[in-house]
Amino acid sequence: MLLTAAPAAAVASAPPADDSSFVRQAHRRIVFQLDQRFSILNGKIVGINGVKGGVEWRGRWRAGVGVYRLSGGVPTRIAQPEGTPPGTRDEVRFRYLAGYGEYVFIGNPRWELSTPLQLGAGSYYTKYYFPDGGVRRTKSQVLFLLEPSVGAHYRIFRWIGVGAGVGYRQVWAAGKQPEDEMSGIIFFGRVKLFLGDLIKVARGHERLFSQHGLKPEK
Template sequence: MKARSFFAVFLPLLAGALAALPARADSPPDTTFVRERHRRPVFQIDQRFSIINGKVAGINGLRGGIEWRGRWRAGLGFYRLSGGLRTRQPLPEGLPAGTRDEVRFRYVAGYGEYVFIGNRRWELSAPLQVGVGYYYTRFFLPNGDSQRSGRKVLYLVEPSVAAHYRIFRWVGIGAGTGYRQVFASGQQPEDQISGYIFFARAKLFLGDLYKVVRGHERLLNPDWGSDE
């Protein structure tokens, strides 16, 4: 399935599912988005999963940024591929039989995100990441030594759709899906790094957490969205 047709099918389904969630009688309607007056810092643990070389691989990520008026977000993220993923490349000459090889992939990405529907509790957004990174192969020899290949610079673009739910004012959880397209200025990687991505997030709203620390807000207030 092409990325364009994937989003054409997934986006209406996700929007319809969120719109169908039951609304509390004392909460604002789900179709009413509440704007925030001030900029606020946002920090995310952004755990991603991707299909690389036909296998599901984890990509650990951290990102932080600024939110404007509850609609726009921008910032910077750092990501690294978890270990244990075998490559598709033949072993270089000179390495002994029994050598194990694994892909290594790291990158830094700037992101922008637009929230197009939601309220104080939940939202549906369209994040876009553009980044640069490198990948190489780590070789583990039978005698316990290790070697690595030269690094290759890669560029990537990751459009996606995401949703999150704020459990309390200062913390929320979210998930989403998208597609990673990788480009190389030189030789293309033999490993299949481009592909669909799936991610889960734990979001900290640092401005609201600061209010809790200062005692201006309650730490655990499940009804915070209904009294404003």
Template structure:
């Protein structure tokens, strides 16, 4: 009886290994990531664009960190009153730019798509540019501002080397001195075009086709 039992057990095929978690792909190597990070925000009741570029490093497919540079696109009128002594017809516009370090955690995704929680902490300058009727311009003194931008983002990878993404969050601005008269704190919306420089390098070297949809195995 016991030999038959032992033989029966030995004849059974080995249990298949559990499939890997398909909701996330871990990578052992680091990769450089470059992003065009176009942001939109409501300032003084108007939707404005904030042009941004950022670059950083991704590791294990789940963590990213790096540095970004942003500037407010021109043409936004301020809310503050014109200083005394300026001629009639003077136009005043907000100027706002900052540099921010960012960290990003991908909490779910696979080779094609992901959801993440980016966080940016930065420092910038804020001032007003005055345009006079005679054609020349001057600016006010700069004020140093600090900001925190928590957000949630989604990303879709079109090919191995390029992807697009979008998200939303909130910008909270702090000042060490007088607070700005303009409403810079508020909700943000962003759109991204992301380049995976390592995979793009493989395309240039001829190791991958430019428009390949073959995802294969990540290194």
């Protein structure tokens, strides 16, 4: 989801209309996005729920912060402590806060290709569910992570688009290294709502499903 603010400054000159290396945004704007990611953890595909917000400069640079958490627990690969009752279920969980930067290196009003990079810190722990209904969790351990990726999106209409991307998450721990596979490939699919453009369409009484503003200028 993308939320736009009012223009801050106009660009002195616009690039040629047929030059797809420019995104042609003449101002700064606030961006906000629900960021649903997927990864492989202990051989299982898991979801990582996130939300992030920041600022975009002239359609080229984006920077901000995001917060993420594993959508559900994943069975661990760690041996259960001695004396654990038979039938005990254990799950690893993690969450983290990340700063991100993103550079759009090619694109136009219809589509773009960018290189997001996230650097964050968080924690992980193991949770035990005992047969008698009891629950216990281990002490949280600090982890650090780096997530480079490549992403793209395509606008179906002026106010909505679809996107996808792929990257890699590298994790380090401040103390004991986790036995679970925290590092791994990440991939995502997105539906992006450009709220600022939707408001402009509504205020201008334009056709909701038109291609206005997306086709190359003649």
